[in-house]
Amino acid sequence: MAIIDRKQREFERREEDILDAALLLFSQPNWESVSIEKVAKQAQIGKGTVYKHFESKDELLFKLMLRFYQGMLVTLPLKQTQSLPAVESFKTIFELVLQYHIENREYRYVVEYCGRIDFKARAKKSWRDAFKAIDQSFGEFSDPKLLEAMEKGEIAKRPIEEIHVGLAACFEGAVNMLWASTDWCSVGTDEEIVERIINFMVAGLIGQPK
Amino acid sequence: MAIIDRKQREFERREEDILDAALLLFSQPNWESVSIEKVAKQAQIGKGTVYKHFESKDELLFKLMLRFYQGMLVTLPLKQTQSLPAVESFKTIFELVLQYHIENREYRYVVEYCGRIDFKARAKKSWRDAFKAIDQSFGEFSDPKLLEAMEKGEIAKRPIEEIHVGLAACFEGAVNMLWASTDWCSVGTDEEIVERIINFMVAGLIGQPK
DNA sequence: TATTTTTGTGACTGGCGGTCATAATGTGAC
């Protein structure tokens, strides 16, 4: 048993090694031309071995994306915002999430790749489920706060889905902006973008009194 | 001269033919596996001929994307919204733009492809300029309305960039949602998404009184 | 040590984007 455990651990450690090597290469602008063979070389193993751990390049990228979002979920509840008024609390969370994206910019190509329409379309059911679980975590984290804030009249009363969809769209667009900004027509520094987006999101969050 | 003109026209017509053939193939879910050779076959010409018109597959896709946005610019001013109050006018425009995306769903893979971080990173200067010009058209179309609405107190006074960034992010996220919805965990029908997003955007547009 | 099982490997396959020598076509002088 102890042997199986050790082997198991070694196997998993190697998986982490591959992921680390892959992220190192996939964080470079030329990431599209990074082949599995190069990842294998970086991890100092053979190409075939990579396929013992990940059944496709897509799965390797998907696992990296999962690591990114799980890391985000971990950092979120650390900052205690209970004592703040709801709107301030959400503002802090928005800032945290956007900041996390800025600080973990090395994942940008990977995360964007996994957000592509056709990546999603060919994603296996288990991947969709993993993704849904993350979405759900966010919902569980924020929905009680939202409902309470509506009850207290701090934000306009309306179907919670409206806020979900609005914030999700805004986040997605904002992240794309932050991650692409250096390469494309810049729309300002990261800080400027964050500040502007957050003001806009807060306004959308509060909503208009009926 | 007349001959050059005719040849020129024929050449351009063939370019349109290639673009049409390409869109037909690139609008299918398997678009990623569509090679230039298949596009050529669809257009009933040789592979090399395609490269006489477009210096790379990227350029072909870029030209298609331009067609999409130019089409959008054309449809926008058709709907006269001058007489409406600013907020209602913007609401109508939001709806028009989102509707245009829904109705021209066949461009979704192409437009998404050209929005990728690394596509933008390797884009030639002339492509960036073409894109900037489109952005500018949107600005010229909406900025006067925005400033007037601020003056009249219909929306909160603040730097116009805040609205730009917020709306742009929201649009981008919303479009992604609409275009991916069928393939991914659905967040509602197109109509529901549009309605929710628009409410959110309007709230963000109006902003909070200081 | 000998045998079996597990794990690691890189040569190989089919298919891609892009190139380029060559073929096909069109043009204008005579």
Place this chain on the structure above:
DNA sequence: GTCACATTATGACCGCCAGTCACAAAAATA
């Protein structure tokens, strides 16, 4: 009509990649 020349179209070819698989190396077991 024909011929020399210019223009345009072509697909065989190159280097490269994702993924496979027959086999080699290593580890476990006897």
